[in-house]
Amino acid sequence: MSTIKIKDRAAIVGMGETEFGKGLAGSEFELACRAITAALADAGIRADEVDGLSCSNMEATHEEDLADALGFDDVTFFSRIPAGGGGGCGTVGQAAMAIATGQAEVVVVWRSRKRSGRTSRVWGKTAQQVTDYEMWLRPYGMIRPVDDIAPQTRRYMHDFGATRTDLGRIAVTFRAYANQNPRAMMHAKELTLEQYLSARWISDPLCLFDCCLESDGAVAFVLVSAERAKDCPTRPAYVHAFAQGITAGSSLMANYNLEDPYRLQSYAAAGRLWRDSDFAPRDIKVAQIYDAFTPEVLWSLEGFGFCGRGEAAEFVRNGEIGPGGRLPVNTAGGSLSEAYIHGFNLISEAVRQIRGTSSAQIDNVDSAFVCSSEGVPTSAIILR
Amino acid sequence: MEDTPPVIPVTDDPDTAGFWAAARSKKLVVQRCGVCGKMRFPPRPVCTCGSFSMRWHEVSGRGRVWSYAIAHAPTLPAFAAMVPYPFAVIELEDAPHLRMVGNLAMAADAPINSIPPDDIFIGQEVSVAFRQVTDEVMLPVWIPSARAEAAQ
Numbered sequence: 332m333s334t335i336k337i338k339d340r341a342a343i344v345g346m347g348e349t350e351f352g353k354g355l356a357g358s359e360f361e362l363a364c365r366a367i368t369a370a371l372a373d374a375g376i377r378a379d380e381v382d383g384l385s386c387s388n389m390e391a392t393h394e395e396d397l398a399d400a401l402g403f404d405d406v407t408f409f410s411r412i413p414a415g416g417g418g419g420c421g422t423v424g425q426a427a428m429a430i431a432t433g434q435a436e437v438v439v440v441w442r443s444r445k446r447s448g449r450t451s452r453v454w455g456k457t458a459q460q461v462t463d464y465e466m467w468l469r470p471y472g473m474i475r476p477v478d479d480i481a482p483q484t485r486r487y488m489h490d491f492g493a494t495r496t497d498l499g500r501i502a503v504t505f506r507a508y509a510n511q512n513p514r515a516m517m518h519a520k521e522l523t524l525e526q527y528l529s530a531r532w533i534s535d536p537l538c539l540f541d542c543c544l545e546s547d548g549a550v551a552f553v554l555v556s557a558e559r560a561k562d563c564p565t566r567p568a569y570v571h572a573f574a575q576g577i578t579a580g581s582s583l584m585a586n587y588n589l590e591d592p593y594r595l596q597s598y599a600a601a602g603r604l605w606r607d608s609d610f611a612p613r614d615i616k617v618a619q620i621y622d623a624f625t626p627e628v629l630w631s632l633e634g635f636g637f638c639g640r641g642e643a644a645e646f647v648r649n650g651e652i653g654p655g656g657r658l659p660v661n662t663a664g665g666s667l668s669e670a671y672i673h674g675f676n677l678i679s680e681a682v683r684q685i686r687g688t689s690s691a692q693i694d695n696v697d698s699a700f701v702c703s704s705e706g707v708p709t710s711a712i713i714l715r
Numbered sequence: 716m717e718d719t720p721p722v723i724p725v726t727d728d729p730d731t732a733g734f735w736a737a738a739r740s741k742k743l744v745v746q747r748c749g750v751c752g753k754m755r756f757p758p759r760p761v762c763t764c765g766s767f768s769m770r771w772h773e774v775s776g777r778g779r780v781w782s783y784a785i786a787h788a789p790t791l792p793a794f795a796a797m798v799p800y801p802f803a804v805i806e807l808e809d810a811p812h813l814r815m816v817g818n819l820a821m822a823a824d825a826p827i828n829s830i831p832p833d834d835i836f837i838g839q840e841v842s843v844a845f846r847q848v849t850d851e852v853m854l855p856v857w858i859p860s861a862r863a864e865a866a867q
Contacts, residue, residue, distance in 0.1 A: 457722065457791060459720050459721075459722060460722075460724070468816050470854055472794045474786070474794065478802070481786075482781070482803070485782045531787065535784055536784065537784075587816060
């Protein structure tokens with residue numbers, strides 16, 4: 332059987348973002364509509380040309396409502412991608428698949444979220460009687476995502492000699508990038524290693540600055556075929572490779588049942604991603620790595636082969652993820668310091684790096700790596 | 716926070732009810748395949764060997780702290796009065812590749828913040844005990860072995 336490859340067959344030609352902040356006035360529905368409208372305008376494509384949609388499995392705005400509100404014509408492809416923060420790159424990848432296979436011609440992907448209010452915290456809605464995987468965690472007070480990964484972080488530090496200072500360097504590096512990015516929520520706030528080390532605990536060994544922001548905002552992209560992309564006004568960001576990943580024994584955040592405790596989901600995604608890519612990890616000049624929590628950056632660096640196992644802390648210590656390093660990471664500030672739009676703003680920054688419009692533009696970018704959340708069913712893309 | 720009901724598991728799910736039934740008898744169980752003998756946790760309806768003959772198998776109840784964390788505010792109302800409190804991932808002596816999340820405590824009925832964080836370490840030996848939470852639910856709780864022996 333001949334297979335259809337997606338390599339470079341589809342491209343992100345439109346990108347739209349609302350402002351990022353706390354307490355934005357519009358509903359999630361309105362924010363989604365604003366981001367999608369902006370993305371279509373960026374692409375020079377009319378709303379009634381949209382025939383495909385892809386979003387996160389946690390997206391609260393509905394496909395049919397958006398189609399009605401925005402004036403789409405018949406929509407013939409839609410998909411929702413697990414799992415929470417792991418799904419962002421999956422929406423782009425499945426949009427590219429739909430285009431490459433002819434299931435759709437103009438696909439919109441989006442994420443709209445109002446997470447800045449206390450009442451909008453997902454963990455705050457934990458049921459009093461829990462089912463499924465939560466029954467093995469929540470009755471013991473492992474409640475929040477940060478609780479899910481804190482023991483894994485401590486064990487990693489114990490096994491490989493990573494320190495809180497290493498985690499702090501990640502937070503400080505991303506903050507410095509945010510200080511260059513006028514759209515970042517933390518644009519005007521500097522962060523020092525001393526401030527990091529004296530911050531309050533959230534789930535020891537993780538402190539306040541190990542945790543992403545709680546943000547309101549929406550992000551959307553428009554994808555079309557490579558042929559059609561030539562007619563669009565923007566520099567296309569071609570979807571060069573895409574993969575999703577689940578490893579045996581892995582779970583949602585609390586990955587304590589893997590036989591090899593460090594073989595997280597990115598290992599599964601990495602194999603297929605690099606197999607299908609003309610670029611190897613050493614060729615990638617800039618990366619956007621999902622950073623709801625600082626240790627995820629270490630694990631993704633290792634899982635996707637940018638470092639050997641247990642070597643990511645040293646990679647960070649040597650300044651490799653910062654300006655002038657081997658792999659600048661989260662050059663707009665990331666989830667820790669730009670905004671937490673479930674990793675979709677990381678995809679925006681990859682598109683800007685390809686377009687040459689980042690506030691921390693890397694020279695001679697010929698590819699950009701993005702991955703979604705480590706520790707859950709995940710996904711990754713390479714744009715070029 | 717006695718007015719705040721505890722977070723509890725459902726105990727009537729076919730795949731997992733056996734674990735909670737055993738806990739009510741103060742037994743710690745994992746699944747063991749009736750065909751290939753592989754032990755697994757959390758419970759699944761089928762073994763990776765293809766067999767649906769999963770049985771409940773009592774383990775020794777001894778283990779080691781694989782890792783732990785200390786939860787600070789904010790958290791759910793049910794736990795707010797306890798912060799900061801530790802929770803741990805325990806690897807089982809009988810099956811070190813199986814790990815369970817649980818609380819550490821001085822004794823079965825001691826509060827979940829009864830052990831000072833500085834007294835907890837990776838590799839610490841612990842033994843299971845059970846804490847009555849509701850009529851239906853007994854939760855495993857892990858007692859540092861040195862303490863359990865001293866109490867005998």
